[in-house]
Amino acid sequence: MKNEEKHLYNLDELSDYKVASDDPDVRGWDVRDADNRVVGKVENLLVNKNIKRVVYLDVHVDNTIIDAKHDPYGRPNNIDIREFVNKDGENHVIIPIGMVNLDKSNKNVLASAIDHRTFLETKRYQHGTPLNTEYETAVLKSYNRKVPPDYVYEEGFYDRDEFDRNKYSKRGL
Amino acid sequence: MAEIKIEKKKPVWPWIVLILLIIVGAYVFWAYNDQNKNVKQDDVITDTIPPMNDNQNDIEVETTSAY
Numbered sequence: 001m002k003n004e005e006k007h008l009y010n011l012d013e014l015s016d017y018k019v020a021s022d023d024p025d026v027r028g029w030d031v032r033d034a035d036n037r038v039v040g041k042v043e044n045l046l047v048n049k050n051i052k053r054v055v056y057l058d059v060h061v062d063n064t065i066i067d068a069k070h071d072p073y074g075r076p077n078n079i080d081i082r083e084f085v086n087k088d089g090e091n092h093v094i095i096p097i098g099m100v101n102l103d104k105s106n107k108n109v110l111a112s113a114i115d116h117r118t119f120l121e122t123k124r125y126q127h128g129t130p131l132n133t134e135y136e137t138a139v140l141k142s143y144n145r146k147v148p149p150d151y152v153y154e155e156g157f158y159d160r161d162e163f164d165r166n167k168y169s170k171r172g173l
Numbered sequence: 174m175a176e177i178k179i180e181k182k183k184p185v186w187p188w189i190v191l192i193l194l195i196i197v198g199a200y201v202f203w204a205y206n207d208q209n210k211n212v213k214q215d216d217v218i219t220d221t222i223p224p225m226n227d228n229q230n231d232i233e234v235e236t237t238s239a240y
Binding site: 014023024045047053097098100101102109 | 178
């Protein structure tokens, strides 16, 4: 992945920050897709320090997703096709926070807007690898197929509906 | 609704300082109390002296009566 200024941090890396007392810490919760199938477990929370909130859930995907060996959806133009496949060891995926609901009583993260096939087709990454904006836009396009193929990361990216449940749910997704 | 905010952790050092202050305060209080106990014991000892003075007076009285 291309080097660029780091703007996303695992919450674990930020020793002086914690989840706000009013909000649940979903680390360790199961993630369920639109078909209510478990697709993985939340391993970490990806934080943007500037806006002081979690923007992605970092999910360790279930082996059923890895074993399906699907090619990722929507290859960026400037990346070779051989670079844009899910390789061995790439077993994490990110989910924009606005695209999930939290089932607090059962400790489940419900990705009701993302079906199982979409999870199979989403580009994964290896845990510990720094995330870049190209990967973020590729993932966004995979989850929301209405995003134009030529869409690129821009200022105010995290103001998009996918990062705000209130706005996203109003779209009927 | 899924929104997870983060907040700065509250620093731990004020609690450590508070606990240390309580420990020091408790020690000082205990040491002061112990000193007071010693002072009270001394008072009891001085209280036993006056009867000796009374005896001396008695002796003087006896001498006078003999005269």
